[in-house]
Amino acid sequence: MNATRFFARMSLDTEVGTALSDTRIRLLEQIEREGSINRAAKAVPLSYKAAWDAIDTMNNLAPEPLVKRVAGGRQGGGTQLTDYGRRIVAMYRALEIEYQAALDRLTERLKEVNGGDVQSFQKLMHRMSMKASARNQFSGTVTGLRLGGIDYEVRIALDAQTEITAIITRASAENLGLAIGREVFALVKSSSVMLVADRSVKLTARNQLWGEVSAIHEGPVNSEVTLALPSGRSVTAVVTADGCEALGLRPGSPACAIFKASSVILAICE
Template sequence: MHPSLPRLRGKLEVDTELGTFLGDTRIRLLEAIAKHGSISQAAKAVPLSYKAAWDAIDAMNNLAEHPLVTRVTGGRHGGGSTLTPYGEKVVALYRALESEYQAALDRLAANMHSSEHGDFAQFRQLLKRMSMRSSARNQFAGTVCALREGDVDYEVRLRLDADNELVAVITRESAENFQLHMGQELYALVKSSSILLLTDNKVKTTARNQLWGEISRIVDGPVNAEVTLVMPGGKSLCAVVTHDSLERLGLEVGGKVCAVFKASAVILCTYQ
């Protein structure tokens, strides 16, 4: 590239309809995990807060087809984290795309002197990615595996992975707007405050969604605590419970727990 010409630099981001799935910070976090074998060490290297690193890993594992990171919770002998083979491929693909992306920007900058300003403005507009953002702590991608039509509403069952399904109830109007059909990809949002936790598998409840997992993290506070559980297959759920509930249920890292929430608490999203 000619030294007198301005250089365009861009940040490559891989977006979903729920926001950024992969970007430079998350890729550097994955690379640091591969190097250090520890989330805490990787977070310091990026740098990120320990909680932000965990949240990023949970989000990537939930939205990816396969988990990118496998974790062993801490304990007497400590814990560790490693990239899965799928995670390693994702990092390599991102870096390859990033290199091609920068090369394309360099070629564009080299030709700017012969391009009309309008063309360049249109190109910049083309690069903008519109994405939906949500404050819901739990975000999942799944495919419709069952539909049941009622007089007023629709019951929609989503397959999250080989081990887990999620049930939502939406209005007939929403179902018609979504043009629901089997195999359709949808996104499910569940607020952490809508989730109840149970430890006794004999307890009966009318809630349609009952997802068991192992507690991977607890962030305790004076009033509430944030409890994250990892389900079979690597996807995670976060629930906010009171400090009293935390103590009464005897919740601790490594313990088994069931996340319970109503089908009406699930918000479904799609894209055009």
């Protein structure tokens, strides 16, 4: 058997999914070093958009934000880690050392087993890894369950300030083993999110999250608009360029992200 070694590219999982990876930790370390998301992204390297997407995801999944925007930085503003973010980076690196040592012991043990094929095992682990394509990924706790015929209305608290509602089939609720207090993962495609800027507009959609436009990534037809929610989480929508202009969306302007309860996909990790 060819000499093969596992290398520690650790990811940290919560009850509702993967929250941290080596790339994200390196991004956090560069933010701490540079004080700028642009310079940090180049150092990793990541695109500016990919870096902000990663930050939004981490802040959404964590109990409290890891990264915050600050005013009055070296160039009029910047980005920095919170104390919680610094603790998470330190913990990750400490665990990574132990993780690598464990992998080295595992490699040696596999070599001792008849037919132990480290490379085949690596391929299996790679195939079992998966990521969700939904742009908006939240973790939360089930706070309400109401049966309505064949459907369940599920209320999920993302934090003390933010709650969303999902509608799933009774069979899905039973399959997931949903119960009050259970940690769940909520996924919402950015194409399912609509935006409004007028507080007087009345809509039937159950989920209406007011925030402030934090970023707009413009495309030739559609733009990707990210709202920063008061809790530090964020939600992203895909809006036509004309729609963006008609709503007068600009960084710093208030807007509401709206999506149907039926657009929320729930998942759990066992």
